[in-house]
Amino acid sequence: MSGDHLTGTTFEGRAAEQLAKPFQRKAIPAAVDGTVAHSRALFATGDRERLRELGRDIRAHAVANLPEYVAAFTDAAEANGTRVHFAGDATEANAIVAGICRDAGAQLIVKSKSMLTEEIELNPALEAAGFEVVETDLGEYVVQIANDRPSHIIGPIIHKTRGEVRELFSAIAGRDLGDDPRALTAFAREQLRDVFLRADVGITGGNFAVAESGSVVLVTNEGNARLATSLPRVHIALVGVERLLPRTADLSVLIPLLVASGTGQQLTTYLSIASGPRREGEPDGPDEMHVVLVDGGRSAILGTGYQDILNCIRCGACQNVCPVYRQVGGHAYGWVYGGPIGAVLTPLFKPSAEGLEVAHASSLCAACDDVCPVKIPLHDLLVDLRRDRVGRRIPGRFERLAYGAWSRAWSSPLLYRLSGRVGIASLRLLARGGVVRRGLGPLRRWTRDRDLLLPGRRRR
Amino acid sequence: MERDAFIARLAAARPGPPLPDVSSLPAVHTELRPGDELYARFVHELTAVNGTCELRPAAAVSAAVVAALGDARRVALGADLGDHQAPVEGALAAAGIAAIAYEEAVADRAVLGALEATVTGCALAVAATGSIVISAAAGRAAALIAPLHVCVVPAEHLVGGLAEALRILPPGSLTAFQSGPSRTADIEKVLILGMHGPGATHVIVAT
Numbered sequence: 001m002s003g004d005h006l007t008g009t010t011f012e013g014r015a016a017e018q019l020a021k022p023f024q025r026k027a028i029p030a031a032v033d034g035t036v037a038h039s040r041a042l043f044a045t046g047d048r049e050r051l052r053e054l055g056r057d058i059r060a061h062a063v064a065n066l067p068e069y070v071a072a073f074t075d076a077a078e079a080n081g082t083r084v085h086f087a088g089d090a091t092e093a094n095a096i097v098a099g100i101c102r103d104a105g106a107q108l109i110v111k112s113k114s115m116l117t118e119e120i121e122l123n124p125a126l127e128a129a130g131f132e133v134v135e136t137d138l139g140e141y142v143v144q145i146a147n148d149r150p151s152h153i154i155g156p157i158i159h160k161t162r163g164e165v166r167e168l169f170s171a172i173a174g175r176d177l178g179d180d181p182r183a184l185t186a187f188a189r190e191q192l193r194d195v196f197l198r199a200d201v202g203i204t205g206g207n208f209a210v211a212e213s214g215s216v217v218l219v220t221n222e223g224n225a226r227l228a229t230s231l232p233r234v235h236i237a238l239v240g241v242e243r244l245l246p247r248t249a250d251l252s253v254l255i256p257l258l259v260a261s262g263t264g265q266q267l268t269t270y271l272s273i274a275s276g277p278r279r280e281g282e283p284d285g286p287d288e289m290h291v292v293l294v295d296g297g298r299s300a301i302l303g304t305g306y307q308d309i310l311n312c313i314r315c316g317a318c319q320n321v322c323p324v325y326r327q328v329g330g331h332a333y334g335w336v337y338g339g340p341i342g343a344v345l346t347p348l349f350k351p352s353a354e355g356l357e358v359a360h361a362s363s364l365c366a367a368c369d370d371v372c373p374v375k376i377p378l379h380d381l382l383v384d385l386r387r388d389r390v391g392r393r394i395p396g397r398f399e400r401l402a403y404g405a406w407s408r409a410w411s412s413p414l415l416y417r418l419s420g421r422v423g424i425a426s427l428r429l430l431a432r433g434g435v436v437r438r439g440l441g442p443l444r445r446w447t448r449d450r451d452l453l454l455p456g457r458r459r460r
Numbered sequence: 461m462e463r464d465a466f467i468a469r470l471a472a473a474r475p476g477p478p479l480p481d482v483s484s485l486p487a488v489h490t491e492l493r494p495g496d497e498l499y500a501r502f503v504h505e506l507t508a509v510n511g512t513c514e515l516r517p518a519a520a521v522s523a524a525v526v527a528a529l530g531d532a533r534r535v536a537l538g539a540d541l542g543d544h545q546a547p548v549e550g551a552l553a554a555a556g557i558a559a560i561a562y563e564e565a566v567a568d569r570a571v572l573g574a575l576e577a578t579v580t581g582c583a584l585a586v587a588a589t590g591s592i593v594i595s596a597a598a599g600r601a602a603a604l605i606a607p608l609h610v611c612v613v614p615a616e617h618l619v620g621g622l623a624e625a626l627r628i629l630p631p632g633s634l635t636a637f638q639s640g641p642s643r644t645a646d647i648e649k650v651l652i653l654g655m656h657g658p659g660a661t662h663v664i665v666a667t
Contacts, residue, residue: 031649045493047486054486057477064476067467074463080633086466138655139646155646162648181647189655196656197569223604223642223657229634230600241470249482252623256490266489266505267589267622270604270657271637279633283539283563283599289633295461295469303472 005149006334006346006354011361015328024159024329031158032320038264039317039371055257056375058250059311062211062242066302069211069244070293076214080276082289093294094125097203097236100290101131104234106200110192112218112225113137114205115153115314116240116294118336119349122203133203134195136224138188142168151330151338153316154262159329192224202228202286204274206239207313208254209291212247215275216291219259219268226270235286237274241293242310248273254313257373262315297349305384309344311374316341318368318378324361333358340368340378347385353394359385402442427454482623491588491621498587498618499665505590509640510653511661518543521612521666522551528610528662529577533557536565536572536606538580540598544612544666548579562599572601577608583630585613585663588621591639592663595632603638604657615667 005014018024043051062069074084085100087093101109109131111117123144126133135144139156143149145168150156157165166179169187177183204225206216216237218225229235245254259268278285301310319325319339330338334354335346346358359382368378389395390403409415430436430443434454439447446452485491492501503513516524521544529535529552537559541548552559562578565571580602584593592611594603603609619625629635642657653659 027648034649042489046488050486051488054480054482057480058482060476061479062476064473066470066473070467070470071463084463086461086463088461088466088469092461136656137646138644142646155649157646158649160647162650165647181650182652184647185644185652185655192656193573197573221643222655224655226604226636227601227656241466246479247482248626248629249623252485252490252621252626253482253488255622256488260489266508267591267637267639269509269639269641269643271591271639273629273635274633275635276633278596282596282633283602284566285596285600285633293466295466299469299472302470303474307474 015332018328018332035264042260063310072211082276085292087294090120098129109133109201110199111203199232201234202232218272221269234288236290238292261317261373317371321367356389502587511640513663522547526555532577534576535559536562538598540581575606578606579610591637594636595630596634597632609658
């Protein structure tokens with residue numbers, strides 16, 4: 001689905017819309033709690049802290065030295081027979097992919113799941129260029145048919161019921177398929193298998209790109225990325241430029257971190273390391289492999305206080321534990337990414353007033369910091385983004401005046417004590433029986449859902 | 461963009477930490493634990509992800525392959541079975557299964573799409589993750605195009621953990637780790653096997 005969902009909306013408005021969906025609020029914890037528990041149990045069998053430190057250092061090193069590793073990756077990939085393309089922004093990335101497809105005389109394109117292609121809105125661009133594009137991850141296939149957006153990095157349709165999937169698939173089948181997930185999955189397999197056998201081009205993302213070998217690394221459970229790199233004549237991998245790893249050996253740290261955090265598995269069913277087109281003597285595989293390295297706003301983050309966010313490996317663990325995300329779901333964040341990672345990335349990639357507001361969609365509880373497999377200080381970054389928002393004078397005049405006054409008052413011992421007395425005296429005026437049930441002004445929203453107890457008297 | 465201009469934009473980064481040494485890893489679930497026995501750990505992990513496994517002396521491998529194929533008759537055979545290639549081909553013929561070479565099957569999409577089972581060897585198997593590792597030399601889609609995949613693993617191809625496997629990756633344009641049958645839980649978290657790849661993966665470890 002294209003179009004900017006942020007423009008003219010507020011987080012509060014989008015969240016209210018999501019909160020009105022009773023299935024979703026139960027579905028998110030039901031969908032992610034198993035993953036969280038499995039992940040915790042797996043990490044408990046090893047030295048989790050040391051592993052996370054290694055993961056953080058490898059990622060931070062790679063991100064800090066991208067010129068070196070992009071050059072090494074490109075040389076190694078070209079030596080494998082892969083063509084490497086460089087896209088500065090979304091428009092350029094989409095044009096490069098459309099160009100490759102046109103040169104290949106392609107009509108039908110199969111895609112495996114890729115958040116980057118959601119960012120750059122590749123599908124609408126390819127459709128506008130006259131190609132048929134079919135998503136092959138089961139969840140993404142449903143998202144595509146429903147003209148929806150994924151609401152979680154790993155589980156794109158955790159917001160959808162089996163009944164909704166039944167309706168969508170039954171409409172295609174022309175008969176009622178029932179709501180057994182087994183039958184629905186079997187139907188999707190059959191539809192998509194036919195597409196795989198006919199497709200001209202397979203498009204994948206890349207979980208990592210390895211500089212020393214020029215390889216693109218893909219993890220899936222369904223096997224769709226593997227098929228997309230096997231059967232079509234052309235394989236195109238779109239990789240965010242920050243996803244480079246220096247060495248193949250780095251995968252022995254980052255794969256267990258990614259997989260255990262993302263799905264709670266020992267290893268995903270499929271882990272593919274793609275290193276170029278079909279070679280002499282190999283029975284199948286594409287005639288061409290292309291890698292499109294995409295900047296898309298990443299280089300602008302390098303060198304700023306937000307550089308650490310580029311260490312992210314898109315596992316979704318921060319979403320699973322976020323008390324805000326668990327209530328409102330991914331769509332409330334208004335762009336591609338929900339949860340803490342979205343609350344940081346959206347303001348950076350979409351720095352409009354609406355985009356910056358998303359940094360406030362967090363309770364700053366730091367549960368995300370605790371689970372991040374590469375130890376990104378997400379809640380520090382959220383606080384910094386809020387400060388930037390104030391610096392850009394985006395909050396209203398009243399909000400700025402009020403916080404300015406508060407800051408000045410509490411910087412002076414005398415005014416601090418005085419403000420305390422005034423505050424308590426005002427609360428007493430509002431209280432009935434020691435409890436404020438209906439506040440005024442800024443207090444009104446607090447007391448809408450909660451009672452405020454009066455502070456106790458100081459004993460002297 | 462041109463390569464140089466693209467790379468130039470990445471030069472503004474703040475310095476990062478040095479690249480850490482990963483030649484010895486902290487304890488992690490994708491490696492062996494003290495006291496792990498290779499085959500026992502492999503069976504444990506593969507079974508945990510819904511694969512099945514048996515240990516057979518070399519001479520009994522071809523009979524085990526025939527048994528594992530059950531009723532499947534449209535069968536493709538990888539060319540990577542090594543010492544087992546000729547015995548397996550012979551046993552399939554004797555059992556009345558007209559297996560074709562994977563290389564032939566992949567040349568005809570109708571044949572490929574109708575396969576009921578594939579039989580391949582493997583370059584490596586990883587005990588700590590229950591994975592088999594197949595190189596593109598044997599066929600990228602050979603292990604996942606049919607509803608049933610039977611894999612013959614020479615016992616000496618079994619390695620301990622992911623780190624060791626990554627150090628000795630087989631040559632080829634694609635290296636494929638595969639841990640049990642294809643799976644999805646996209647619809648209301650209900651686990652379903654056989655999404656795009658096989659619904660059943662059977663491994664025969666040949667001693």
